[in-house]
Amino acid sequence: MRMSRLFLRTLRDDPADAEVPSHKLLVRAGYVRRVAPGIYSWLPLGLKVLANVERIVREEMDAIGAQEVRFPSLLPREPYEASNRWTEYGPNLFRLADRKGNDMLLGPTHEEMFTLLVKDLYSSYKDLPLSLYQIQTKYRDEARPRAGILRGREFIMKDSYSFDIDDAGLEESYRAHRAAYVRIFDRLGFEYAIVHADSGAMGGSASEEFLAVSPTGEDTFVRSPGGYAANVEAVTTIAPDPLPYDDAPAAHAEQTPDTPTIETLVAHLNEAFPRDDRPWEAADTLKNVLVMLRHPDGTREPLAIGVPGDREVDAKRLEAQVSPAEVEPFGEAEFAAHPGLVKGYIGPAALGTESDTGIRYLTDPRVVTGTRWVTGANIQGSHVIDLVAGRDFTSDGTIEAAEVRAGDPAPDGSGPLELARGIEMGHIFQLGRKYAEVLDLKVLDENGKLVTVTMGSYGVGVSRAVAAVAEYAHDDAGLVWPKELAPFDVHLIVAGKDETVVAGAEQVYDDLIGEGFDVLFDDRLGKVSPGVKFKDAELIGVPTIVVVGKGFVDGVVEVKDRATGERTDVPLADLIAHLRG
Amino acid sequence: MRMSRLFLRTLRDDPADAEVPSHKLLVRAGYVRRVAPGIYSWLPLGLKVLANVERIVREEMDAIGAQEVRFPSLLPREPYEASNRWTEYGPNLFRLADRKGNDMLLGPTHEEMFTLLVKDLYSSYKDLPLSLYQIQTKYRDEARPRAGILRGREFIMKDSYSFDIDDAGLEESYRAHRAAYVRIFDRLGFEYAIVHADSGAMGGSASEEFLAVSPTGEDTFVRSPGGYAANVEAVTTIAPDPLPYDDAPAAHAEQTPDTPTIETLVAHLNEAFPRDDRPWEAADTLKNVLVMLRHPDGTREPLAIGVPGDREVDAKRLEAQVSPAEVEPFGEAEFAAHPGLVKGYIGPAALGTESDTGIRYLTDPRVVTGTRWVTGANIQGSHVIDLVAGRDFTSDGTIEAAEVRAGDPAPDGSGPLELARGIEMGHIFQLGRKYAEVLDLKVLDENGKLVTVTMGSYGVGVSRAVAAVAEYAHDDAGLVWPKELAPFDVHLIVAGKDETVVAGAEQVYDDLIGEGFDVLFDDRLGKVSPGVKFKDAELIGVPTIVVVGKGFVDGVVEVKDRATGERTDVPLADLIAHLRG
Structure with a gap:
């Protein structure tokens, strides 16, 4: 793609409403553009990164045998009424009525719809286990949409659902999803933590979150030297042993x-x-x-x-x-x-x-x-x-509502907790039979008896991942995409107006494309100085920058690694091999 | 993919609300499933066909230099207020308010948003021409959603928009899109007609529709032996010459x-x-x-x-x-x-x-x-x-409101018209400056003068195309996908329970996958008879069916062409070559 034709304007100034680096950089570098609060358009560069995230997620979901489907976003009220979420979601749900006055909603998540679909088509234990997923647009009317695509009101999620005949099956489906998520987040390339997301009543694995570790994250979580990690909501307090109080003075x-x-x-x-x-x-x-x-x-x-x-x-x-x-x-x-x-x-x-x-x-x-x-x-x-306590007063029970502080002991005895901040990127959850019971999803077991199916639900923030990676991988000059997510393989710059150099850059462009590289070619001439081109390249963040400049007459181009800043003069003849190496 | 694991239930009976073949077959064969009137889910088979349509559309749009972006579906009211479409769409528009009471809508088409985006980023004639497109979910609250995904209320469209500095540029952008559409519809493989969609005030090319010719189509169009084609709305009447009336008796x-x-x-x-x-x-x-x-x-x-x-x-x-x-x-x-x-x-x-x-x-x-x-x-x-007329009365003008009938003369003199029915699959339209004027999209021309940009708008019904192909390519037994759209390359059937045959089919499955074929393997054993498998294969409509049965002991499998019904015994050793041939 030639920069002279690419639908792009890089901006010098941060958007007025931007506070976090990913928001500033994704807008300035022309990846996304705001339409309304929490609602963004994807420009050509952004859409390419988004497609790369979708590809990774799809590959890893397919690898565990999950099957892709796609539900509508516009949904009827009734299933969400049955699960009580029509009410429970409160103002976070976008509600509307169609021309006939039927209540509808924009789906915030699809447990109900998947449950009904499986009920609709399947009826036997032989059909299970089953895992279905979709990569789809979701809606939540956030009170405080913020940080660009990090917390939007329209966003893209991968949500999947597992269906099993018994608890052991659910446990296995959950483990398969967990392993897939580990691979997905490893490939996305940011630092992440897997944290307990509830109090661990079911062995600590009933619900876990994948958090991208980031100082700008909205979620606080804790971790211990011994490997315990949990979001603050899930941390349990180690209660001390009761104390003798015979010697205590009267109140x-x-x-x-x-x-x-x-x-x-x-x-x-x-x-x-x-x-x-x-x-x-x-x-x-x-x-x-x-x-x-x-x-x-x-x-x-x-x-x-x-x-x-x-x-x-x-x-x-x-x-x-x-x-x-x-x-x-x-x-x-x-x-x-x-x-x-x-x-x-x-x-x-x-x-x-x-x-x-x-x-x-x-x-x-x-x-x-x-x-x-x-x-x-x-x-x-x-x-x-x-x-x-226990002598002069008793309460109606205990509650885990006091703040968790750095230095508090981890509930599993693995040492003092430290506090960190993260962005919720994934959530895996053993739902159990909640939705299956409400919507009556039963199958015949081996003995011909109807049993309620047990479900898991698993989500990845796909559009949010683009921001999370940007939040992790940037420097003062701009974005620094990992190879698997970058919008292009190579950012080619022609530095100079000399005819030989320009013709040489054109030749390099053709050669790279011929060798299968996806190249962004900054072919802009006229008023655009090499300095502007270098700045744009740093801002856009393609991992490898190739500069065709003065050295070209000696058969040399410069290759710059965007992440390390390292520059290497490479003979033209070795360029392909160098880029592949 | 093994049929024993595929999320699929083929149905014996047509859905109660289905009238047209594509609706019946896509539901019965497990491609789509109804969620609400005019709102459907895509099951694994359907999603694969949909992805194939999207790929074809994307390739052809990229080939003319159009750049892909993606807008949100949930949009603010203001731009549609400016264009008056907030009102004009009437009950066809899904409207809603967010938690703060802001009016929003679900986008039926995005002229306003694209206009504003280009205005936002571009300011010079040097930036033009520009063509942008998206493949995206759209919403129209149809009074009579019908025929499954043929006329839904939530559907997927490719919409693109061209931006040019002058009429000649628009004409060229329009021609490029028209050529891309011809390639897209050629590849989709159904019979189609390109019809004038307006009265041809701008040389007959200001607006054209691509109709899939189909007896179940909602749109009536006309065509002449000489190549004229138009939808009935666009047909103009050849007015006879005035007659002398001096000899006419008094009224x-x-x-x-x-x-x-x-x-x-x-x-x-x-x-x-x-x-x-x-x-x-x-x-x-x-x-x-x-x-x-x-x-x-x-x-x-x-x-x-x-x-x-x-x-x-x-x-x-x-x-x-x-x-x-x-x-x-x-x-x-x-x-x-x-x-x-x-x-x-x-x-x-x-x-x-x-x-x-x-x-x-x-x-x-x-x-x-x-x-x-x-x-x-x-x-x-x-x-x-x-x-x-003209002596005893005059009217306030003429109107093209009388029905068009077979045998009426084509307006361009190319012979008598015949009537046919079609499904609107694409629409290309020289918008001109309507939206650019309303939303003030101007750029500087070569002389530094502000000029209003002229636009074209171009749409393809992507989800509808799946139905239109099904409408065209089916027989009494089921669907008959063209190769480029089929959910799989090969439908492999094991016919028999004999261990050698089963093992042989497994081997063929592995071999085909190894050679890069996408294979649906009907590996179901037990109660599923070969007859049921053959019926399902015909219903599902993969172009090539390979049967591993009795002949396997003699090293022979049967290859059946779904479209022609032709069966060939092929030696195992020649299978790959035969399939590639």
């Missing part, structure tokens, strides 16, 4: 005026009630946080969460615990409705379904029997000291 | 009781007013038909159309003439609002913008000065005879 309420925060409270404790062995710390206090849950049916319920005072409640961890309910703030109106709560001094005595308020009270797993706490006394300006 | 109204139809009128004329030279015919009468036009802005306007009594008003031709207005019936309420009209006996005296009713009156081009007509006298039970 005693004390005046702690003007101490509505943990900081002011700890300062006051150390001044008014100094301890002999060590000073009071935030970790000695028990902070009780109130929120409102909004359930999918629209009902609202208050919830109290007790966490050690040195930790915040982590919104994502809390949301994961209470899902599908949504978390809303506990505002002035709610306090007014519960006069038993003294704001800033709320204590366990006022909480719990057995208490006067009747508010459900869940505590951090660290709040085990025998632990001693300073916490609210339910009296303005007062706290209670030496309140012993 | 005279006559009692014609109970003659509200042309038939009853002609019978009455021949009985009560017999002519010496020849009997009265329907062609001697002038029929005046009333309709209501609904304009895009919602206003309604009555329109009267005068056509010779032997022809009906053709709804499609009328719609094409009055577009973007829509045609609605002229009902009782409208007659009540125009007491000057006597239903069944309406004549020119009551029509025309100069008349008392003020109703616009357009007549067939055959109604030239000097022609003599029997027509309504605007009195119940009365007609006027010898009413001479």
Whole structure:
């Protein structure tokens, strides 16, 4: 392809709304172009990279025997009504009505449709196992579409679904997908982590995410030196053993005026009630946080969460615990409705379904029997000291809502956790029988008995992968594509207006094409200086840059490696071999 | 691919809603599956054929230097508001609002978006000519989705757009696209006709359609022995020369009781007013038909159309003439609002913008000065005879709304027309400056002056092509794919349970794959008889069927040509060469 004809304008300035490198560079280098918030067009360069990602994904899915199909994006409401996701998706779902008034939606994911299709065609255990996939456009009306194609409202995903007769089959389908995903992400070439995505109730493998490790990632995850990795929602806390409390003094309420925060409270404790062995710390206090849950049916319920005072409640961890309910703030109106709560001094005595308020009270797993706490006394300006869990109060259960911090122990004992950020690129999930039950997908087993099929669901962010690779593989000058994803094999530049040089570059262009290379030829003459061409080449990021310039009269061209910056003078006769090497 | 693993169930019965062969066969053979009216999923076999069509289209578009991009399907309202198509599309447009209440649409075609993209990136005549294309999912909320994927509400199109600085450039871009379309449709392998799609004001090439000739096609078109072809909307009528009328008798109204139809009128004329030279015919009468036009802005306007009594008003031709207005019936309420009209006996005296009713009156081009007509006298039970056009009445103009009939002369004098039916598969169109003007796409010309770009728009129905080929290439037993579109190269059948035969078929399968053939291997054992396998093979329609059966012990397999039915015994050693031959 000749640059003089390529539909491309490289831009000098970052787009105004761009914050992350991939967004800036993909727009500046002419790969994508914004149409509306979270909605992008693919320009010729971008579409070539996208096609390369699709090819890799397709090859690896085919390799595990998954079969490609394609569902529509525009879907009827009914199946999503049956699964309750028509409601559960809330404002994230694009809904519309057709000319006859039938409710429809733009598919955010297709579990329901695949379940119905298999039900439609298959009826026997002999038909299983089965894995189907599609590479297809999906829609989610994100509240905050951001970072270009990294989090769009229209995007391309590979989603696949496995169908098995029993748990062992599901386990095997899951393992095959996991292995395919490892190969896909190895080929995409960015650093990634495979993290537990739930608490590991089913042996830790019921749900895992593939995260591209990136400082600009939206997801925080943890990893340990011993190889444990999980997203923060999935980290479980190692509960300490219960402590003896026979020697503990009785709880005693004390005046702690003007101490509505943990900081002011700890300062006051150390001044008014100094301890002999060590000073009071935030970790000695028990902070009780109130929120409102909004359930999918629209009902609202208050919830109290007790966490050690040195930790915040982590919104994502809390949301994961209470899902599908949504978390809303506990505002002035709610306090007014519960006069038993003294704001800033709320204590366990006022909480719990057995208490006067009747508010459900869940505590951090660290709040085990025998632990001693300073916490609210339910009296303005007062706290209670030496309140012993299991002696003086109990909660309605535990909740994994406290923040995870660097240095916390990994749940599997593999060492202290470090925090990192990542971009969710893949998710594999043992769905089990949820959709099969709701939509009645049953097959006859070997004994002629109807059994419910068990399913897995597996996704790869295909358009997002283009951004994730760009996020990983770039430098200050521009993009640096790995060979398998690059829009072209070679970026050929003619540097100079001399007739011999121009004719030579044309010859090199023809030769390279003849040898099967996909070449972007910067043949622009006139006002476009070699400097502009070099800058564009660095920005566009084709892995190998060949420059035909002054050296051509001596039979030499320059080959530059975009990634390392290394330049080599190569005799023309050796060029093909050099590029192949 | 082994049939035992292929996600496929062939069906014995036609789907209940299927009327045309392609719909029946594509569903029965497991190529597509209905999700909602006009909305289909692609199963593995169908997706392979679809990919083959896409490949052909892509190759031919690339060959003329068009560059592939991809726009989103979910689009903002504003550009379509600017072009007025947000309104003009009426109920055919899927509209929705996002979570913030912004109006959006599912793109039915992308003229606006391409115009804006080029405006966004390009600014000089040096950037032109430019042709861009996409292969992409489109949406139209058809009132009557029908025939499976032949007329769906979600479908795949290739749409391309050319951008030129002047008319000569547009003409050249148009010719390049036309040539590419000829190659595409030649490769798809069905019979097609290239028809004028408008009245040819710009030399007859401003708009042409590619129709797959098919008795089940929705579009009627005409063609002449001399090579003229047009859709019925585009056929123009050869107006006769004006006739002298000096000798014509004066018009005279006559009692014609109970003659509200042309038939009853002609019978009455021949009985009560017999002519010496020849009997009265329907062609001697002038029929005046009333309709209501609904304009895009919602206003309604009555329109009267005068056509010779032997022809009906053709709804499609009328719609094409009055577009973007829509045609609605002229009902009782409208007659009540125009007491000057006597239903069944309406004549020119009551029509025309100069008349008392003020109703616009357009007549067939055959109604030239000097022609003599029997027509309504605007009195119940009365007609006027010898009413001479140009002497006794004039209309507000002519309209091409009368039906076209077999035997009518081709407008270019190339002989009598015959009628045929077709499926619209492609449309090429010299748009001109319509969208560029509305969206302000200008570039600097050689003199530094801003000029408006001129555009062409070109479409191919990609998913529809799968159905059109099926419609053309099938027989009673099933589908008959041409080689370039077939889901597999070879359909291999093992006929027999004998161990040697089964092992032999497995060996042939491996050999064929090793030689690069894409093979569907019907390896099903157990209850699936050879008869069922043969039936499935005929239904699925892979061009070459190889049967490994009894002959295998003598080193012979049977090769069957799906299209001709011809069977050949081929020695194993010659199989590859035979298949390549």
